[in-house]
Amino acid sequence: MLIDEFDRLQVKKHSCHSSKTIGETPFSPSQDLHSSAWFSFLASTRWFGIWLDWTVVAFLLCVVASFLLMDDGSLGGDVGVVLLACMQLTG
Secondary structure (H helix, E strand, O other): OHHHHHHHHHHHHHHHHHHHHHHHOOOHHHHHHHHHHHHHHHHHHHHHHHHHHHHHHHHHHHHHHHHHHOOOOOOHHHHHHHHHHHHHHHO
């Protein structure tokens, strides 16, 4: 009697497992494709943001160097406005 119960449980377990695999099979490639496309989108936008920030930092360094190296009599307020405008490029 106990052995019959275990046999029935094994049959139910096996039938549930096979139906789960059949249901996942058509959907898995689409989900894999979506996951890889989403990760590529996130990685590329993050890299573009980092690249853009470093480009703005290089531009800011060039602007600061131009004010330091060229003595054309610029007022401090003008230098501050230019530096503030450059820093606003980073967001």
